[in-house]
Amino acid sequence: MSSASHDVTLQSWQGVKISYHSIPPYEFQDYVAPLYSIDVNLSSSYHLEWKKGGRYQRTQMITGALCIMPAHEPLSMRWSSNLENLVADLSPSLILSTADDLKVRGEVEIRESHGQVDAQISHICQALWAECKAGYPTGRVFGESLGVALAACLLQRHGTQATTTPSGQLSPRKWKQVADFIEDNLEENIPLEELAQIVGLSPFYFTRCFKATIGTTPHQYIISRRVERARHLLSRPEASPTQVALQCGFSHQSHLTRHMKQLLGVTPASLIPRKTVSKNVL
Known part of the structure; x- marks a missing residue:
C-alpha cells in the first residue's frame, strides 16, 4: 500500500x-x-x-x-x-x-x-x-x-477466543539469576526478551511472573536499581552527575534527575559531599 x-x-x-x-x-x-x-x-x-x-x-x-x-x-x-x-x-x-x-x-x-x-x-x-x-x-x-x-x-x-490469564512466581533460583543479570548489566540497554530467555519464559509470561514475585514490573525494578547505584556513586566528592548517569544506564543526566526525585525525593547534585577546605592557623 x-x-x-x-x-x-x-x-x-x-x-x-x-x-x-x-x-x-x-x-x-x-x-x-x-x-x-x-x-x-x-x-x-x-x-x-x-x-x-x-x-x-x-x-x-x-x-x-x-x-x-x-x-x-x-x-x-x-x-x-x-x-x-x-x-x-x-x-x-x-x-x-x-x-x-x-x-x-x-x-x-x-x-x-x-x-x-x-x-x-x-x-x-x-x-x-x-x-x-x-x-x-x-x-x-x-x-x-x-x-x-x-x-x-x-x-x-x-480476538475470537476467550483467554485465561496465567499466574505464578519465579522460583528463588530463577529470581536470583534475573536479579544478578540486571545488576551486572545496569549500564546496558537490557532487552525484555533477553531477561525472559534467562529463565526460559516468553516476554509476556515473564513480565507477569516478575511482578507476581516482587510486586513491580521489570522496567520499574531496573530503574530503581539504577537510581540506587547512582546514589552510591554520588557519595564521592569527585562524582560527576553526568558521568554517573551514563554509568548507571541513563541516556542523559536529566533522566537520572527525574527518576531520582521520584524515588528518593532528592537531586543527584544534592548527594555529592561538599569538599572541605582546610585552613592553616598561624
Whole structure:
C-alpha cells in the first residue's frame, strides 16, 4: 500500500513498531499486510468506508477511534479527508507467543474493526510514541513490555477466543539469576526478551511472573536499581552527575534527575559531599 503521505517511523523494538502518518484522501483495494496494525486517529472526526463481505460499510471515526487490522487478510478502505494517524505494528510471532501465554484455545484470530474507542490501547500507543520522541531514555525493556501489553489487549478484547490469564512466581533460583543479570548489566540497554530467555519464559509470561514475585514490573525494578547505584556513586566528592548517569544506564543526566526525585525525593547534585577546605592557623 502506498500514498502521498508524510510518514515518521522511528526505531522498532522486538516485535513492535510505532510510527506517525499524515495521509491525504486515499483508497486501497485488497491490500494484504504482513503485520497486525492498530491505527489511532489523531484527526478530527471523519467518515471511513471499509469493505466487509464484498460490500462497503461507513463508519464515523472520531478523534481517538481505532482501526484494528489483522495480518495476512485482504483489506479495502477509502476516505476523503486528510488524516493523522499513530500506527502500531505488531509481528505475528509476538501475537502467537502472547496467545500461547494467555492459553488461547484454537487458532489465533484478530477481528478487523473500525471506529471503536479503547482508552488502554490508545494509551499504550501514545506511551510508545512518547518513548520514541524522547530518544528511548528508558531502554528496550520498557518499549518491549508495552508491545507485549498491546498484544495481550488485542487478543483479550479483539480476538475470537476467550483467554485465561496465567499466574505464578519465579522460583528463588530463577529470581536470583534475573536479579544478578540486571545488576551486572545496569549500564546496558537490557532487552525484555533477553531477561525472559534467562529463565526460559516468553516476554509476556515473564513480565507477569516478575511482578507476581516482587510486586513491580521489570522496567520499574531496573530503574530503581539504577537510581540506587547512582546514589552510591554520588557519595564521592569527585562524582560527576553526568558521568554517573551514563554509568548507571541513563541516556542523559536529566533522566537520572527525574527518576531520582521520584524515588528518593532528592537531586543527584544534592548527594555529592561538599569538599572541605582546610585552613592553616598561624
